């Protein structure tokens with residue numbers, strides 16, 4: 001991936017493509033998942049799927065449809081991955097289950113966070129410690145990434161204010177501060193941050209072997 005480089009995450013193959021009309025490249029079963037959606041959604045979905053197909057190809061896997069369990073993508077046997085898109089970029093990552101129990105990916109425009117939105121995304125303690133919207137945006141992305149990695153494993157909805165993000169340069173850690181059971185698994189995960197051309201992307205993974 002030329003534009004975004006995730007430090008210390010070489011075990012994850014990541015593909016980035018510009019969002020466009022990639023609908024012709026979809027498998028029929030994938031197309032059926034968005035047949036009733038508006039064109040913009042179909043194009044973003046298709047671009048994410050094409051990025052996922054490219055990762056499969058890069059890893060030497062047979063390119064197969066990426067269907068869905070609810071909204072979460074369903075990956076080839078023995079693998080786990082994640083998809084993210086904005087109206088400009090689509091990204092996908094994939095790794096062997098031997099490498100991770102869960103992986104998430106997210107991408108956001110730098111200017112997406114406004115100061116008055118911070119209280120929806122940050123816990124009171126996070127807000128008290130750092131109310132910089134630029135840091136808030138990175139934490140927003142990190143939390144979505146954590147959700148994509150953890151939700152398929154635990155099957156539980158996780159609110160933004162149930163998680164705190166500790167930013168450490170170009171990496172981050174997550175801490176579950178809510179009251180639901182089974183969610184402290186995220187405390188063992190590792191997150192990394194990549195910035196490029198007005199966008200921030202985050203990648204988060206759990207160590208292998210968790211259930």
Ligand SMILES: CC(C)(COP(=O)(O)OP(=O)(O)OC[C@H]1O[C@@H](n2cnc3c(N)ncnc32)[C@H](O)[C@@H]1OP(=O)(O)O)[C@@H](O)C(=O)NCCC(=O)NCCS
Pocket residue numbers: 044045048071072073082083084085086105106107143144145146147148149151152158159160161163
């Ligand atoms: C699921 C969610 C994180 C997706 O984020 P988004 O900004 O809407 O969209 P993105 O482009 O970043 O990602 C969309 C992709 O996420 C993936 N996704 C959706 N739900 C998912 C889930 N439960 N688990 C894993 N991946 C999921 C899908 O691949 C989707 O793309 P597709 O529908 O084209 O396949 C968001 O909609 C959401 O529900 N957030 C609330 C929960 C949360 O983030 N909590 C934070 C604290 S942990």
